Amino acid sequence: MNSFKKKFYVTTPIYYVTAKPHLGSLYSTLLADVIARWHRLQNNEVFFLTGTDEHGQKIAQAAAAVSKNPKEFVDGFIDAYKKVWHEYELAYTHFIRTTDESHTKAVQIWLQRLLDKGDIYKAFYQGWYCTPCEAFVTEKSDETSVVEQKGPFCPTCSRDTVYLSEESYFFRLSAYQEKLLKLYQENPHFIVPKERAHEVINFVKDGLRDLSISRTTISWGIPFPGDSKHVTYVWADALNNYITAVGYGQPGKEKEFEYWWPADLHILGKDIIRFHAIYWPAFLMASGLPLPKQLLVHGWIKMDEQKMSKSLGNVVDPEELYTTYGAEAVRYYLMRQMSINQDTNFSIHDLEQRITADLANDLGNLLNRMTALAEKNNLTIVDSPPTWSADVQALQKSFQTMLHEVKSYMHDYTLHMSLASIWKYIAQTNAFFHAHEPWKLAKSDENKFKEVVAATCHSLHGISLLLWPVMPHSMQQLLTSLGVTLSIETIDYVSELENDSWQRSFSLKKIPTLFVKPEPKIDKEEIKEPMIDQNVIDIELLSQVELRVGTIEHCESIPKSDKLYKLQVNFGEHGMRQILSGVKLFFTPDQLIGKQHVFIFNLKPRAMMGTESQGMILTATDAQGGLQLISAAHVVPNGTRLK
Numbered sequence: 001m002n003s004f005k006k007k008f009y010v011t012t013p014i015y016y017v018t019a020k021p022h023l024g025s026l027y028s029t030l031l032a033d034v035i036a037r038w039h040r041l042q043n044n045e046v047f048f049l050t051g052t053d054e055h056g057q058k059i060a061q062a063a064a065a066v067s068k069n070p071k072e073f074v075d076g077f078i079d080a081y082k083k084v085w086h087e088y089e090l091a092y093t094h095f096i097r098t099t100d101e102s103h104t105k106a107v108q109i110w111l112q113r114l115l116d117k118g119d120i121y122k123a124f125y126q127g128w129y130c131t132p133c134e135a136f137v138t139e140k141s142d143e144t145s146v147v148e149q150k151g152p153f154c155p156t157c158s159r160d161t162v163y164l165s166e167e168s169y170f171f172r173l174s175a176y177q178e179k180l181l182k183l184y185q186e187n188p189h190f191i192v193p194k195e196r197a198h199e200v201i202n203f204v205k206d207g208l209r210d211l212s213i214s215r216t217t218i219s220w221g222i223p224f225p226g227d228s229k230h231v232t233y234v235w236a237d238a239l240n241n242y243i244t245a246v247g248y249g250q251p252g253k254e255k256e257f258e259y260w261w262p263a264d265l266h267i268l269g270k271d272i273i274r275f276h277a278i279y280w281p282a283f284l285m286a287s288g289l290p291l292p293k294q295l296l297v298h299g300w301i302k303m304d305e306q307k308m309s310k311s312l313g314n315v316v317d318p319e320e321l322y323t324t325y326g327a328e329a330v331r332y333y334l335m336r337q338m339s340i341n342q343d344t345n346f347s348i349h350d351l352e353q354r355i356t357a358d359l360a361n362d363l364g365n366l367l368n369r370m371t372a373l374a375e376k377n378n379l380t381i382v383d384s385p386p387t388w389s390a391d392v393q394a395l396q397k398s399f400q401t402m403l404h405e406v407k408s409y410m411h412d413y414t415l416h417m418s419l420a421s422i423w424k425y426i427a428q429t430n431a432f433f434h435a436h437e438p439w440k441l442a443k444s445d446e447n448k449f450k451e452v453v454a455a456t457c458h459s460l461h462g463i464s465l466l467l468w469p470v471m472p473h474s475m476q477q478l479l480t481s482l483g484v485t486l487s488i489e490t491i492d493y494v495s496e497l498e499n500d501s502w503q504r505s506f507s508l509k510k511i512p513t514l515f516v517k518p519e520p521k522i523d524k525e526e527i528k529e530p531m532i533d534q535n536v537i538d539i540e541l542l543s544q545v546e547l548r549v550g551t552i553e554h555c556e557s558i559p560k561s562d563k564l565y566k567l568q569v570n571f572g573e574h575g576m577r578q579i580l581s582g583v584k585l586f587f588t589p590d591q592l593i594g595k596q597h598v599f600i601f602n603l604k605p606r607a608m609m610g611t612e613s614q615g616m617i618l619t620a621t622d623a624q625g626g627l628q629l630i631s632a633a634h635v636v637p638n639g640t641r642l643k
């Protein structure tokens with residue numbers, strides 16, 4: 001606890017432990033890790049909580065199915081969780097288990113306080129229950145449906161429900177309807193993205209019934225205080241982890257609790273919004289405790305358009321991905337590909353594309369080209385000139401614009417947009433580096449050569465700090481290659497970058513290749529024959545060709561070439577690319593600038609007349625022997641991929 005620093009308390013849902021973690025559980029935890037690191041980068045003091053939800057009927061049934069007692073059953077998965085979290089560099093502060101004695105005792109204290117206050121009372125429950133969701137499912141029309149009838153399907157997971165008829169303790173949820181509506185109205189940013197709030201508000205407006213919070217027909221749970229026939233309903237037990245993990249109900253920990261609570265951010269999937277946005281604030285209101293500041297609700301990772309889940313048997317194993325691609329690439333892919341407010345399909349092809357195009361080509365090669373050139377010219381200590389030329393000042397300005405965008409996107413938790421902004425800037429730095437042709441300057445203008453290298457180092461320095469929350473290990477390495485030591489505990493790097501006038505020196509060091517391109521899946525020897533013989537290609541091969549739409553922003557002649565133009569092409573969130581094209585005989589620059597055309601985006605960069613080309617424009621020869629350029633029938637967003 002440090003009174004000089006700003007504190008940030010972030011939580012993940014706690015996971016039901018019926019199997020090893022899958023990609024969906026990794027995603028929730030990774031979001032929390034990246035957001036926690038973003039705060040650490042600003043020198044804030046962070047408490048990052050994750051853990052496991054170990055009680056309830058669902059776990060008891062899963063344990064019984066393999067003839068284990070529930071505790072023994074869940075114990076068997078904890079190491080697997082911790083191992084995967086460790087492999088993926090998820091730097092949590094505390095891992096809570098709801099079977100921890102400190103938690104179970106604190107939940108009993110919480111229940112007793114609410115019993116004493118009259119917010120919990122004993123009655124009789126009759127209704128339907130969804131075991132996979134551990135949720136009471138009431139029918140709006142007739143709550144006391146006859147037992148023989150088939151119950152409603154669960155509105156969340158669409159599976160069968162079971163009929164319960166038992167004595168139960170109830171939480172007086174109905175008493176909090178107006179207070180909850182006031183909470184949503186007065187705090188429009190309580191639920192992010194705010195579109196998710198509508199379903200919650202409508203649910204509450206429809207009327208809240210008191211909530212059954214104990215069960216007599218199961219025994220795997222926290223015993224109800226003073227009534228051993230009852231165990232605590234698993235959600236009333238689990239939600240409290242957010243306060244018990246920071247000291248609630250534990251003598252001697254009052255100061256710690258006061259320091260950390262309320263949480264700044266709870267992260268959760270859209271399937272569990274009702275529990276977090278309705279029950280949890282009501283529980284806290286009843287307890288007289290402050291409410292969490294924000295809920296960040298994310299969509300699902302899907303597999304062939306279905307939610308990835310253990311019960312559907314379509315899960316992707318994070319460990320396999322880790323072994324094949326490494327933690328950093330998967331972290332980047334998940335943060336870049338998934339947009340918080342949508343469900344996104346998982347695809348190995350997209351993952352490999354991201355590694356090849358974004359990580360290895362755009363970022364890795366920029367570092368490689370700069371350091372290789374510096375080494376070739378014996379430049380190890382890179383000093384900054386006292387004043388920068390206008391083109392570098394323009395690059396500095398672009399950096400500040402990007403930083404401003406990143407801060408705003410991070411504030412809204414649109415992490416994919418923040419990464420798109422950083423990549424746009426990486427493309428600008430690449431374009432700056434190539435436009436100056438520093439390999440020529442090394443021979444003709446040493447000062448300018450050094451300035452170009454120094455400016456590229458400054459750009460990479462800023463980029464690596466901003467990417468550190470997503471790829472902590474590789475960005476640490478990138479900083480090492482620039483001779484910079486990271487001091488996360490002492491420096492507010494975001495403010496430092498905002499006030500950076502690019503005056504530091506760099507000391508270049510060799511590091512292992514940052515990002516390795518995945519091996520192409522297709523065995524080239526195998527496909528050669530059928531391709532030549534039948535003149536057909538496999539769909540896999542086709543899917544490797546990335547065609548994208550881009551707008552030509554600049555066009556200039558390559559001196560001494562009567563065919564080539566050097567084009568700067570805008571591919572939207574995929575950045576700017578420099579593309580050489582042999583169309584000079586057919587078009588003037590004015591006929592090209594501002595036009596949108598189709599390009600091969602992932603062609604291996606190659607040099608022509610000493611200038612690098614990072615793609616190819618598509619053309620067709622017409623009946624008159626003229627050249628036609630290919631475009632979409634109407635304007636589409638720059639960067640759109642052709643399918």
Ligand code: MSP
Nearest residue numbers: 013014015016024025053238239268269300301308
């Ligand atoms: N135990 C409860 C949470 C209690 S929090 C006080 C629970 N556990 S869970 O293991 O079923 O799900 C935990 C989280 O993982 C949820 O936020 C859920 O949305 C998320 N995911 C599970 N599958 C997912 C995907 N396929 N995609 C993204 N996230 C998903 O609910």
